[in-house]
Amino acid sequence: AQTVTQSQPEMSVQEAETVTLSCTYDTSENNYYLFWYKQPPSRQMILVIRQEAYKQQNATENRFSVNFQKAAKSFSLKISDSQLGDTAMYFCAFMKHAFGSQGNLIFGKGTKLSVKP
Amino acid sequence: DAGITQSPRYKITETGRQVTLMCHQTWSHSYMFWYRQDLGHGLRLIYYSAAADITDKGEVPDGYVVSRSKTENFPLTLESATRSQTSVYFCASGLTGELFFGEGSRLTVL
Known part of the structure; x- marks a missing residue:
């Protein structure tokens, strides 16, 4: 069975600074996806970034980037130039890749990020 | 509107009642x-x-029932609600490699 661990229940960062959220996972699968989701107070689950395990290049989306270390089973999220709107709960998630079907997401317990002015 | 929608967004019920999201x-x-x-x-x-x-079934199916008579609808029923089922419920639908979430339904069981 796959597990996802987020070891930082809460973090804070000053506006405009950089913060890194940690995530580790455990799996025996070779093909899978990793995700970071953002959940602001509105409760909506918003996809921040996605990484396909077979791609060695780290995914980036504007101010968001990941450090994907497949051998170490580590998938951290870096937020650059933090903005007040980044304040949210962040979830790391794992999905097994299955041809012709859609996998289930397995979530970590989340990291609550507060961006301070 | 295109997308995924959940209803109700908020629901308060009593122990033992049936609820469908x-x-x-x-x-x-x-x-x-x-x-x-x-x-x-x-x-x-x-x-x-x-x-x-x-x-x-997924990880925590006890106390829940689902059906899917049409591709577009996936209702979740709590046949006899318990306080431990107080939670926020999210529905999602999938394209290969990504899930899209509804806005969530907050259920309180008194």
């Missing part, structure tokens, strides 16, 4: 999922469906 998606995704979100647990899978009339 609705989920509707307009993308014709084959796969649909129900998760519950509780403090300290993240999101956990209750049930999922690979297609109309095909459903299967």
Whole structure:
């Protein structure tokens, strides 16, 4: 069975600074996806970034980037130039890749990020 | 409107009552999922469906029933609600490699 661990229940960062959220996972699968989701107070689950395990290049989306270390089973999220709107709960998630079907997401317990002015 | 919608957004009920949470998606995704979100647990899978009339249990299925007579709808029923089922419920539908979430339904069981 796959597990996802987020070891930082809460973090804070000053506006405009950089913060890194940690995530580790455990799996025996070779093909899978990793995700970071953002959940602001509105409760909506918003996809921040996605990484396909077979791609060695780290995914980036504007101010968001990941450090994907497949051998170490580590998938951290870096937020650059933090903005007040980044304040949210962040979830790391794992999905097994299955041809012709859609996998289930397995979530970590989340990291609550507060961006301070 | 295109997307995935849940109803009701908020529901208060009493122990022992039956409650149905609705989920509707307009993308014709084959796969649909129900998760519950509780403090300290993240999101956990209750049930999922690979297609109309095909459903299967997830991590925490006890006390819940699902059906999927049409591709676009995936209702979740609590046949006899308990206080432990107080939670936020999310429906999601899938395209290969990504899930899209509804806005969530907050259920309180008194």
